[in-house]
Amino acid sequence: MAGTTTVDDVTVIVTESLSKRFPRVTALDRLSVDIAPGVTGLVGANGAGKSTLIKILLGLAPATEGTAHVLGLDVTKDGGTIRERVGYMPEHDCLPPDVSATEFVVHMARMSGLPPTAARERTADTLRHVGLYEERYRPIGGYSTGMKQRVKLAQALVHDPQLVFLDEPTNGLDPAGRDEMLGLIRRVHTDFGISVLVTSHLLGELERTCDHVVVIDGGKLLRSSSTDEFTQVTASLAVEVTDTDAHPDGTEALRAALAAAGAAVTTRAAGSEGLAASGHLLYVEAAGEETYDLVRDTVAGLGLGLVRMEQRRHQIAEVFRDADAAQAAPATAGAPSAPYATQDGGAHDVA
Numbered sequence: 001m002a003g004t005t006t007v008d009d010v011t012v013i014v015t016e017s018l019s020k021r022f023p024r025v026t027a028l029d030r031l032s033v034d035i036a037p038g039v040t041g042l043v044g045a046n047g048a049g050k051s052t053l054i055k056i057l058l059g060l061a062p063a064t065e066g067t068a069h070v071l072g073l074d075v076t077k078d079g080g081t082i083r084e085r086v087g088y089m090p091e092h093d094c095l096p097p098d099v100s101a102t103e104f105v106v107h108m109a110r111m112s113g114l115p116p117t118a119a120r121e122r123t124a125d126t127l128r129h130v131g132l133y134e135e136r137y138r139p140i141g142g143y144s145t146g147m148k149q150r151v152k153l154a155q156a157l158v159h160d161p162q163l164v165f166l167d168e169p170t171n172g173l174d175p176a177g178r179d180e181m182l183g184l185i186r187r188v189h190t191d192f193g194i195s196v197l198v199t200s201h202l203l204g205e206l207e208r209t210c211d212h213v214v215v216i217d218g219g220k221l222l223r224s225s226s227t228d229e230f231t232q233v234t235a236s237l238a239v240e241v242t243d244t245d246a247h248p249d250g251t252e253a254l255r256a257a258l259a260a261a262g263a264a265v266t267t268r269a270a271g272s273e274g275l276a277a278s279g280h281l282l283y284v285e286a287a288g289e290e291t292y293d294l295v296r297d298t299v300a301g302l303g304l305g306l307v308r309m310e311q312r313r314h315q316i317a318e319v320f321r322d323a324d325a326a327q328a329a330p331a332t333a334g335a336p337s338a339p340y341a342t343q344d345g346g347a348h349d350v351a
């Protein structure tokens with residue numbers, strides 16, 4: 001039962017039919033999820049309801065209906081206890097520019113109830129963990145975006161919580177900064193055993209960092225599964241070839257030749273049914289080493305150039321596109337909807 005769930009059991013967060021309605025928008029729509037210990041990604045486009053969910057889970061905003069429990073505690077009654085046991089890294093910049101990282105994090109530790117000596121010790125440890133030890137006495141106003149994000153992470157960890165909510169921790173970071181932050185987040189769990197709920201609208205990030213991914217869209221649950229399930233290695237080879245004068249459509253020539261040789265060939269990736277064919281890629285079901293040899297020999301026999309041949313992983317983004325395609329019937333061939341954007345507003349992040 002949700003109300004009796006604890007961190008020692010299988011879930012750290014349980015919501016049942018949780019809704020949050022504002023006058024003009026439904027931010028959460030009957031959301032029911034169970035989240036286990038570990039690192040969990042909460043993914044959704046801007047406005048999907050991620051920050052709203054975090055505020056409700058912290059007991060900072062009331063839900064319109066439904067129930068939510070965090071570490072076995074009821075968000076409507078036990079908000080104070082939840083905030084003692086849970087760390088929170090907010091999305092937006094909230095740091096005072098004219099104090100040092102040490103002063104700020106000690107202050108936050110004291111706010112969380114740590115006595116002065118413990119607060120100073122924990123602050124030093126935490127700033128070391130996030131890589132800010134050398135800079136800890138400089139005013140935060142002179143910090144880079146990456147350093148500010150790490151101060152926000154440090155203040156979320158300083159009181160040694162059982163669980164942390166990290167709201168878009170990689171926002172505003174360049175690729176190297178994102179990788180560093182994701183590594184830190186992973187270590188929050190592996191080094192300290194703290195469970196993490198991390199939000200992002202960048203799918204590739206979560207694939208690399210999380211044990212489990214929860215996807216929401218328009219406040220509704222789209223999918224909740226382990227990252228392994230999302231990214232199963234499929235026994236499929238993606239093959240791309242050049243065209244030649246003899247074979248103006250090299251891809252089709254190869255498809256026909258491989259099919260004639262008995263190989264299972266499609267122009268669609270496993271898991272992307274319902275979407276338009278990707279055009280230049282063939283997907284060959286790999287029966288073993290001999291499939292590589294068959295493809296290589298057939299390409300050579302046709303006189304085509306082999307651009308690439310690689311084992312294909314089932315990417316998280318495809319799973320979402322499937323869900324989109326299923327919802328958007330009839331499928332709009334060639335133009336799958338793309339609610340999950342890259343940071344620069346581009347299309348899917350399938351890194």
Ligand SMILES: Nc1ncnc2c1ncn2[C@@H]1O[C@H](COP(=O)(O)OP(=O)(O)OP(=O)(O)O)[C@@H](O)[C@H]1O
Pocket residue numbers: 022023025026027044045046047048049050051052053091168
């Ligand atoms: N206080 C509020 N009053 C009215 N509408 C709100 C309020 N807070 C959030 N919303 C709306 O609820 C929806 C969900 O917002 P929320 O901030 O939870 O999304 P999000 O997934 O965190 O996106 P982002 O990453 O852009 O913050 C949005 O349409 C937003 O405009």
